[in-house]
Amino acid sequence: HTLYSPYFEESFYPEALVLKAVTFFVNCQVDNAEATVAKFHDVYDPVKQELDSVLAKHQDNADFFEFLKKVQSAEADLSPRVRPIVSTALSDRTVLQHLEYVALLDMEEARLAKSGEAFAGSPVGGKILEDVSLAKAFAVDQAGDLARGRYQRLIRELRDLSNQVDTVELEIATFRRGQIDQELQQQMSLAKQSKGGDVNVDEEHQLWPFNGEWWRDELGFYRQQVTNLCTR
Template sequence: MRQGLWLSVVVSVILGGPGASILRAQDMSFEIEETGQPGAPPAEGPASEALANALRLYQQERYEEASVQFQRVVEGETTDAPANVQKAQFFLGKSLYHLRYYQSALAIFDEIGQAGQAHLFFNQTLQWLAQLASQLPEPAGIIEKVGRYGVDQLEQFNTGETVELYNHLLYLMGRFKYQQAEFEQAIFLLKKVQKTSPFVVKARFFEGITHVRMRKARPAIQAFRSVIEAIESGDVADVDEEERLLNLARISLARVYYTAASQTSAETGERKVDGRLLGNAVEMWTKVDQGSEYWLDAMFEMSWAFFLADEYSRALGNIHALFSPYFQDAYYPEALVVKAVTFFVNCQLDNAEAMVWDFHERYDPVNAELAAVLKQYEGDNSKLFEFLKQVRSGEANLSPRIRGIVFSALSDRTLLRNLEYVTVLQGEQDRLSKAPAPFK
């Protein structure tokens, strides 16, 4: 059954799949079968023996056997009317979900979503997409699939029984509107996520990011601060990757303060620096935890703030720390630019020129060697994926010259999510290969 599903997906996912997120959704606590969602309109005509048997097996939670019979109906092996075929397709997706074949279930629900209102079970599929968002990494593209639905269709879940589903869908739809650059609508949806929801912190974070895209500093600052205060005060529970999100909010807030602190006149070209806002930026950077993946980024970015504040020794001190042996796998070539500019404004032209030469001496060979390594995998995503796995496991034969930039690239969250998705797909395919022959 759908054995080739993963082959095309795996190849496309390695270098980037649909969607850009940062965050995996939480599992929801309610049972989908108990949401009280009204059923689809009655099927046309009597059900075939295969469909009736499949529905009976489904009610008995014999999902594997039910899937085989539902698939027969979907593939046209019976005389069922189109409405019955649609019913079989919907229940096939649900059966695969219960069997934890999440990618296969998503493929079924995606077909239903593409049919739109022409499919009897289009509306009922929405809640299953939300549930799948808790099971599959973001590159599965569920945010885009939720986006096929109208915002008004979310309100059917705004009840006491389905409030968690409602908040989850608000978050997903807000993310979709953000991706579509419909920023006002995104903010409207994200703000509606209730304070008691596990998704509220992520919603506030993306609200802040949306305001940044709109170049509105004040509401962005307010949104990021609400994330920090909520996590630090313990007002929220069950937040996925809480510490990472806290530090991400801190560094994001620092960046907003830094940008707002440095303003250039369009008429005169003169730059004015607001010392108070710059100080706020430095304060946020210093609060990024030393064990966080964002700490070195904060150190580097802070060096520019010190430069703007004419605190050149502190700027150079941060740069010196970045090049220490403790961080030999860190990759910050722009740090030499900070040093060069610092020497230049202090009229140390020889030192500034030396930094420029140092930059080319260090990084021109890196560029050439990296290009040669990537050329080996050009057009062969499977080989590239194996190379990335070797890098992650420490088995790749990398020269010290390019080790830093390769490890830096592998820390990219989008790439990591895509690698995670490939692992999920491979695991599902392995399970399918061991399944009974009729199910395959």
């Protein structure tokens, strides 16, 4: 419920729709489960396709490093829906540290280039320039490889969630045919018996009906009851 508040409109939580579809399904709200599955595909199938397409365009680590820099400078050729997702995935502390190190080597390389012909043309100057250039190439390769790994992990996680949604979709089709396995029947039975929607309020708290208004300091405390429609 909280993840659907305006505070999370631009956030990437595809698992919320997966959980919602499963919750509807085990409570025999099949139409709602089916609608949630369809919404997942409408929202995230294009995201997955774009992520795959971008990855295919950047095959080596150096190329992916250039893509990483464009992501950080908001210059990457990404759709408005995908841009914040990729930016978040490629902005953890380790990735940013690698970017900073490459930037430091860039500055050192530029400083040495301005040091004058006498230094740059000397054996010592040439050796230093060579070492900095080699360190930079290695750092770029490492940063690109790390960023590519983060990006591929994002794709894997989305693929796994898509597979989970496909499983729910298959279970819905099986349910409509009246063929559900014993494990699923048990889950539905437990959902029917559950009283998890009841909220007990102590004297220090107050139960306030939701009227469409979201309060930031109450995020995480909203509760929504789901009606169980199972008949067996």
